[in-house]
Amino acid sequence: xxxxxxxxxxxxxxxxxxxxxxxxxxxxxxxxxxxxxxxxxxxxxxxxxxxxxxxxxxxxxxxxxxxxxxxxxxxxxxxxxxxxxxxxxxxxxxxxxxxxxxxxxxxxxxxxxxxxxxxxxxxxxxxxxxxxxxxxxxxxxxxxxxxxxxxxxx
Numbered sequence: 001x002x003x004x005x006x007x008x009x010x011x012x013x014x015x016x017x018x019x020x021x022x023x024x025x026x027x028x029x030x031x032x033x034x035x036x037x038x039x040x041x042x043x044x045x046x047x048x049x050x051x052x053x054x055x056x057x058x059x060x061x062x063x064x065x066x067x068x069x070x071x072x073x074x075x076x077x078x079x080x081x082x083x084x085x086x087x088x089x090x091x092x093x094x095x096x097x098x099x100x101x102x103x104x105x106x107x108x109x110x111x112x113x114x115x116x117x118x119x120x121x122x123x124x125x126x127x128x129x130x131x132x133x134x135x136x137x138x139x140x141x142x143x144x145x146x147x148x149x150x151x152x153x154x
């Protein structure tokens with residue numbers, strides 16, 4: 001059996017929810033996420049969101065599937081059949097469009113990349129300032145169009 005309900009309680013740091021449907025409330029039941037030995041993804045459910053409650057025939061085991069687009073929770077702006085979009089509650093958006101092969105990250109705040117090494121194989125354009133803590137090594141020419149490199153001579 002399947003029922004549409006509303007999440008009324010969320011377990012802290014677990015993928016468990018309580019769902020209200022047809023005048024009743026479930027106990028805390030599993031909230032379906034993407035989880036296997038290759039990859040795990042956790043998207044925290046929110047109170048007030050719609051969910052589908054699945055109940056097995058024996059009436060015992062129930063689980064909830066969320067992420068139903070509705071009037072209160074619409075598809076992210078720009079969604080299409082070629083563009084996958086993840087939009088977070090703070091407005092940050094990560095998207096990939098297969099028609100243009102474009103990966104885009106839109107963030108109003110800091111993006112941290114932590115790694116032992118980062119290699120970028122591309123032409124890179126930076127709009128804004130570049131601050132470097134450490135050395136810069138260049139195997140090619142460095143061109144200073146602003147004419148303000150202090151340690152050069154002509």
